[in-house]
Amino acid sequence: MGIDLPPPVAPLPFAELQIRAYGEAEDVRAYDFAGSRIHIADGPPIAEALVDAALASALTPSDAVRAVAMAYYRAGYPAAQVFYTRLGRDLHLLVVPGRVESVAGPAGLHRYFGNLTGQDVLRAADLEPARALASVHAERSGRHLRLRLDPGSGPGLFRLGMEDATTADSPSRPRLHLRAGNPGNRFVGRDFIDAEITLGGGGAELRVQRRQSLDGERIYREHAGSVGLVSTYGMFAVEGRRADYTQSSAGSSPEGRVSSVTVGWSGLPYADFETRWVAGVRATASRDVVATALSTPLLEQSYIAAQISLARATCIDAERWPLEWQLAAMADIGLDGRFADAASGPLPRANFLSLRPSLSLALRPASLAQWTLGADLQAQFARQTLPRQQQWVLGGDQTLAAWLPGVIVADRGYLLRLHAGRPYSVSGWTLRPRWFAEAGGGHLDHGDAGTSNADVLVDTGMELGIEREHLTARLVAATPLQEPDDRKPERDALRADLFFQVSLAF
DSSP, rough: OOOOOOOOOOOOOOOHHHHHHHHHHHHHEEEEEOOOOEEEESSSOOOHHHHHHHTTTTHHHHHHHHHHHHHHHHHTTTTEEEEEEETEEEEEEEEEEOOEEEEEOTTTTTGGGGGGGGSSSOHHHHHHHHHHEEEEEEEETEEEEEEEEEEOOSSTTTEEEEEEOOOOOOOOOSEEEEEOOOOSSSSSOOEEEEEEEEEEEEEEEEEEEEEOOOOSHHHHSEEEEEEEEETTTTTEEEEEEEEEOOOBBBBBBOOOOOEEEEEEEEEEEEESSSEEEEEEEEEEEEEEEEEEEEEEEEEEEEEEEEEEEEEEEEEEEOHHHEEEEEHHHEEEEEEEEEEEEEEEOOOOOEEEEEEEEEEEEOOOOOOOOOOOEEEEEEEEEEEEOOOOSSSSOOOOSSSSTTBBBEEEEEEEEEEEEEEEOOEEEEETTEEEEEEEEEEEEEOOSSTTOOOEEEEEEEEEEEEEEEEEEEEEEEEEEEEEEEEEEEEEEHHHHOOOOOEEEEEOOO
């Protein structure tokens, strides 16, 4: 789904005199190739190493022409066109960077590419931000399109068009998800079922979700919904969430409610074929209340949080060691916080600030077919005591999988995860086994029941993903490698044996 990149422009033969005329006006570089010389007169300069690598992979002059065209494409000139001719034993190439003179496509999608017609040269940095937003629009409309560059009114001039690439075998976008599993919850319950309905069209999307616990004594019901809209200015969203739960402990049944409303925007300040920058801002109004069955307040936290985020993702397409990495930072600024608990009563209004950096690496060595070696590092820094919905929480099938969610609850902390795995296809099924090892810690400025002021936990385990058509399943099991002796009975009560989740998508 979405919108695919256009293929490279096919090279064309060009008259000898025209090649020579352009060669006199532009810089000409010469390369040795198979006992002859290749002369390249180019408009957009690219690194010599890219051309050398392209020619090194070619076996014939025809291969060399196509390889040079692909080198300019990958260097960030998707409309670059190579014209060629033979003069004796030498091959002369003229590279025209190319530009877009008009855009055509389905209603609502061509507007994303309207700014390309004003550019002297079509660059990946101009095309990719537009294509990324248009792809979201197309996905929400259930369409799969492919960009194409059709010849325009002259050499190096193109009409950017879009063709429908949807086929009978194309995967449709699921509208209904049904899930069941035992991911656990920090406050209550282990087993959950949930349903999610997605409706989209014209760049807009509506999501509605309901989650329900299967524990009769500890009730958890969550309702969530969101409305999103993508435009040439970025992606906008409004989200709402409400969760009601009942705990059972020491003969009492306190009831809790968490509710929030969020408005946000995200966009791409820069993107090309190798790198993407994503920026976002969000504002959330949150309320967290716990009371006795007789409505006596035990805890109340309400505040407005402003969030600013910036992320960079880069793919280094090295021949033997292709690497993808992503670096992100997120800052949450709490404003007008109102906090109260049964022990202290109403507290002065307070603000807070937390910072969450993260780094992800994925290496796919050419010598290890289909294997992915990865590392993920996350952290949170804060100097104040944070409200519960802003705390650093570890445990569960995604973080420290040897324990249930809430094994570490802190104001600041970290998590390091190493993993390795590869997919296998077996009789129509896709299996994704993965090994992982994790180390996580946290520091809580003020002690909380069941947690330690400073904990460091280490575990290792295996994860198995299973996929076939509408069905996906996931199994996760881990065992502790290191844990401190203090509060061990409390941690033993949070030990997890096996996490599972089964999902059906229609």
